[in-house]
Amino acid sequence: MATAYPSAVSIPSLDDLRAIGAAQQPTYADSIDRDRTVDTLRKMPPLVFAGECDALRDKMAAVARGEAFLLQGGDCAETFEGVTAENTRNKLRVLLSMAVVLTYAASVPVVKVGRLAGQFAKPRSSDAETRDGVTLPAYRGDAVNGFEFTPEARRHDPQRLLDVYHASSSTLNLIRAFTTGGYADLRQMHEWNTDFVRSSPVGERYERVGAEIDRALAFMSAIGSDPAELHTVDFYSSHEALVLEYEHALTRIDSRTERPYDVSGHFVWIGERTRQLDGAHVELLSHIANPIGVKLGPTSTADDAIALYEKLNPERTPGKVTFITRFGAEKIRDLLPQLIEKVGAAGVEVAWVTDPMHGNTFATDNGYKTRDFDAVIDEVRGFFEVHRSLGTWPGGLHVELTGDDVTECVGGGSRLSAADLETRYETLCDPRLNRAQSLELAFLVAEMLGHN
Numbered sequence: 001m002a003t004a005y006p007s008a009v010s011i012p013s014l015d016d017l018r019a020i021g022a023a024q025q026p027t028y029a030d031s032i033d034r035d036r037t038v039d040t041l042r043k044m045p046p047l048v049f050a051g052e053c054d055a056l057r058d059k060m061a062a063v064a065r066g067e068a069f070l071l072q073g074g075d076c077a078e079t080f081e082g083v084t085a086e087n088t089r090n091k092l093r094v095l096l097s098m099a100v101v102l103t104y105a106a107s108v109p110v111v112k113v114g115r116l117a118g119q120f121a122k123p124r125s126s127d128a129e130t131r132d133g134v135t136l137p138a139y140r141g142d143a144v145n146g147f148e149f150t151p152e153a154r155r156h157d158p159q160r161l162l163d164v165y166h167a168s169s170s171t172l173n174l175i176r177a178f179t180t181g182g183y184a185d186l187r188q189m190h191e192w193n194t195d196f197v198r199s200s201p202v203g204e205r206y207e208r209v210g211a212e213i214d215r216a217l218a219f220m221s222a223i224g225s226d227p228a229e230l231h232t233v234d235f236y237s238s239h240e241a242l243v244l245e246y247e248h249a250l251t252r253i254d255s256r257t258e259r260p261y262d263v264s265g266h267f268v269w270i271g272e273r274t275r276q277l278d279g280a281h282v283e284l285l286s287h288i289a290n291p292i293g294v295k296l297g298p299t300s301t302a303d304d305a306i307a308l309y310e311k312l313n314p315e316r317t318p319g320k321v322t323f324i325t326r327f328g329a330e331k332i333r334d335l336l337p338q339l340i341e342k343v344g345a346a347g348v349e350v351a352w353v354t355d356p357m358h359g360n361t362f363a364t365d366n367g368y369k370t371r372d373f374d375a376v377i378d379e380v381r382g383f384f385e386v387h388r389s390l391g392t393w394p395g396g397l398h399v400e401l402t403g404d405d406v407t408e409c410v411g412g413g414s415r416l417s418a419a420d421l422e423t424r425y426e427t428l429c430d431p432r433l434n435r436a437q438s439l440e441l442a443f444l445v446a447e448m449l450g451h452n
């Protein structure tokens with residue numbers, strides 16, 4: 001039965017969604033504990049405000065029109081232990097640095113969205129993991145179970161959803177402080193990278209951009225111009241809307257618009273493994289007013305994409321739906337053109353974003369899941385080439401990255417090899433670009449954007 005709200009709007013109940021069928025869900029042994037947790041979550045204040053989601057949706061509409069570029073990035077899987085000031089600051093500074101490079105070199109407004117403050121649940125290829133003959137449930141992100149390979153840690157525990165809420169809340173609190181309290185001031189752009197500049201060629205290149213920006217800022221100051229945009233940034237949070245208990249409990253009716261919003265994050269997306277047209281994730285997200293993303297892998301057809309769009313955005317609200325393709329470097333040039341053309345021919349206007357990570361994962365002989373920086377770049381190049389040939393707008397970049405100097409993806413300016421991966425491999429799921437690789441990517445994308 002649908003949950004009744006004080007307005008004409010209704011959303012399906014959790015039981016309705018479970019009946020529809022949802023892929024990639026936790027299996028909780030104790031439904032009383034689960035329901036109690038959901039009830040507690042329902043009483044928690046929103047993590048983001050509906051008006052902020054509207055502002056982001058308007059920005060995504062500008063991306064879809066070709067007037068702005070989306071930079072969306074952060075951890076593959078956030079962890080509770082990783083919710084520290086240092087970690088959050090490091091992720092923020094790499095995203096801010098990338099955004100400055102993109103904005104300055106390509107003269108395009110950049111919409112900044114973190115995979116952060118909510119990215120705690122992971123879909124997996126397999127439900128189980130076997131080590132030395134012992135089989136346990138796979139790690140599904142800190143939202144669901146622990147990474148430690150013990151039966152206790154791997155148990156799906158609904159209490160963790162409350163920890164997700166609190167971890168997201170403190171991350172958002174810090175992000176708001178950083179982005180409005182002075183840290184994100186453009187004049188700080190040298191500070192974001194002081195340690196790094198001395199030790200890497202990409203850092204030096206960044207510093208040269210910084211010097212040019214300094215001159216422009218000095219000029220603006222001399223003529224008495226000091227726009228507020230130089231001192232604070234609009235920064236938004238996003239994550240995959242995966243665990244239905246959590247997303248449903250945080251879906252609330254906004255008193256201004258009387259529409260449901262998922263107030264767990266500004267932007268939520270549906271993953272490649274949960275985008276079934278008749279599945280529960282698509283059903284739930286079809287009711288919310290947030291801007292949403294849909295990941296499209298190499299098996300997606302244009303008909304799938306159009307049907308998903310019609311279901312998720314029947315009112316055709318601009319900026320509501322973003323398609324994030326993740327085909328892999330080898331397939332993007334073959335598959336993307338027809339998808340864009342057919343979707344466009346159906347009168348569907350979306351922002352097209354490339355995720356050059358998820359189609360380019362492989363395992364090294366020494367047992368690490370990795371990605372080759374060259375393949376990542378090649379997929380991004382393919383994305384720009386296709387859009388240029390069709391005369392459409394390459395709307396953005398969705399990447400798994402970290403602000404730390406980890407060794408998880410091979411290649412890049414420091415030429416990390418498979419043997420180097422063991423030096424600092426910290427991700428609990430998929431490999432992320434490190435700080436130098438992220439900044440190199442930003443410079444390459446800025447060049448491509450500048451020539452678009």
Ligand SMILES: O=C[C@H](O)[C@H](O)COP(=O)(O)O
Nearest residue numbers: 076122123124125126429430
């Ligand atoms: O990030 C995406 C998926 O969660 C991840 O690629 C799944 O990894 P797996 O194939 O090791 O389960």
Ligand SMILES: C=C(OP(=O)(O)O)C(=O)O
Nearest residue numbers: 123271272273295326358
């Ligand atoms: C699971 C993810 O991606 P995809 O759904 O594209 O596999 C992800 O971005 O974390």
